[in-house]
Amino acid sequence: MIPLAWYLTFAAALFCLGLYAVLARKNSVAILMGIELMLNAVIVNLVAFWRYNEPANISGQAFAIIVFAVAAAEAAVGLALIISIYRRRETVIAEEIDMMKW
Amino acid sequence: MTVSQILFILFALATLVAAYLVVTVRNLIHAALWLVASLLGIAAIFVMLDASFMATVEVVLYVGAIAILIVFAVMLTRRVMEDVGPQRTNNWWFAAILSVLFFASTSILIWFTKWPNLPEGDVGDTVLILGKSLVDPNKYVIPFEVASVLLMVALIGSIAVALPSKQSE
Numbered sequence: 001m002i003p004l005a006w007y008l009t010f011a012a013a014l015f016c017l018g019l020y021a022v023l024a025r026k027n028s029v030a031i032l033m034g035i036e037l038m039l040n041a042v043i044v045n046l047v048a049f050w051r052y053n054e055p056a057n058i059s060g061q062a063f064a065i066i067v068f069a070v071a072a073a074e075a076a077v078g079l080a081l082i083i084s085i086y087r088r089r090e091t092v093i094a095e096e097i098d099m100m101k102w
Numbered sequence: 103m104t105v106s107q108i109l110f111i112l113f114a115l116a117t118l119v120a121a122y123l124v125v126t127v128r129n130l131i132h133a134a135l136w137l138v139a140s141l142l143g144i145a146a147i148f149v150m151l152d153a154s155f156m157a158t159v160e161v162v163l164y165v166g167a168i169a170i171l172i173v174f175a176v177m178l179t180r181r182v183m184e185d186v187g188p189q190r191t192n193n194w195w196f197a198a199i200l201s202v203l204f205f206a207s208t209s210i211l212i213w214f215t216k217w218p219n220l221p222e223g224d225v226g227d228t229v230l231i232l233g234k235s236l237v238d239p240n241k242y243v244i245p246f247e248v249a250s251v252l253l254m255v256a257l258i259g260s261i262a263v264a265l266p267s268k269q270s271e
Contacts, residue, residue, distance in 0.1 A: 001104065001106070001107075001219070001220050002106055002107055002110050002150070002220075003217065004217040004218065004220075005212050005213055005215075005217055006110060006114075007147070007151070008212045008217075009209055009212055010114045010117070010118070010147070012204075012205055012208040012209060012212065013118055013205060014117065014121055014144075015204075015205075015208075016201040016202070016204055016205040016208075017118070017121045017122060017124070017125050017201070018121070018125075019197075019200070019201045019204065020125050020197050020198060020201040021124065021125035023191075023194075023196075023197030023200065023201070024125075024190045024191055024193075024194035024197035024198065025125065025189065025190055026189055026190060026191055027130060027189065029130060029172060029175050029176050029179065030125075030130060030133060030189070032172065032175075033124055033125075033133060033134065033137050033172060034124075034125060036137065036164070036168060036172075037121055037124065037125075037137075037140065040140075040141065040144050040160075040164070043156070044144060044147060044148075047148060047151050047153045047156055048151060050153070051151045051152060051220070051225070052217065052218050052219075052220060052221070053218060053221075054221065055152070055221060055225040055226070055228070056225075056226065056231075058228065058231045058232050058235050059235075061153060061155070061156060061228065061232050062232065062235060062236060062241070062242045062245070064153075064156060065156075065159070065232075065236070065249075066245050066246075066249050068159055068163055069249035069250075069252060069253055070249070070252065071168070072163060072167065072168065072256070073252050073253055073255075073256030074256075075168045075171055075172070076171065076256050076257065076260045077256050077259055077260050077263070079171055079172065079174075079175040079260070080259070080260035080261070080263040080264040081263055082175055082179060083178055083179065083264050084263050084264055086178070086179045087266060092179045095191065
């Protein structure tokens with residue numbers, strides 16, 4: 001039997017790798033990849049908690065499905081924004097996209 | 103150590119190594135391919151958690167759709183980076199320290215909490231229960247419909263955003 005803490009530690013490590021990508025990468029597409037890793041870590045957590053509490057109550061998996069839908073919408077809109085910015089400003093480097101900087 | 107524990111460690115290590123390569127490798131196409139490997143590892147973790155539908159959705163949605171979308175985005179915006187120059191910001195060490203600190207504090211919290219054990223018995227036909235509860239008015243039909251509206255809005259919105267504007271032609 002695998003303890004629940006193993007799954008949670010695995011998800012925490014995955015989340016921190018995604019956090020590092022979001023904070024440290026220059027390319028916006030790489031930042032989006034980090035966001036995908038973080039969302040996956042959250043989904044692993046949700047499914048693990050569902051399995052270890054009451055599997056007959058399906059709410060954990062239903063929540064995870066909704067998170068999947070939000071992740072798909074986020075990826076589509078985020079990549080469309082990156083392509084639109086690239087078309088106008090010829091850059092995808094997050095530091096150079098600063099026209100709204102105060 | 104049981105067989106399932108060894109399998110879990112193997113899959114978790116493979117996923118984490120692939121995720122580490124996603125965040126560190128210079129070539130973005132390689133990073134996208136490592137992301138696919140990492141997502142497949144997560145699908146295996148879902149199988150170990152008896153969540154067969156989640157594993158299927160992970161492969162179909164993430165590996166099949168989002169990863170391909172990311173590969174397309176990398177190819178469409180390729181000329182700028184050209185794999186030269188630093189791929190990480192000047193303050194990357196601060197991000198690394200923050201991530202390690204966050205992981206350490208979360209791990210301490212996780213390992214000092216008493217978690218419930220795995221419930222006895224089979225989980226039953228979760229796909230059937232999940233499918234029924236997603237269209238049950240007393241359960242999750244409203245979140246389900248809101249999610250479908252959200253996907254529709256995202257579809258139209260991303261087309262509207264990515265269309266070339268008229269004055270740029």
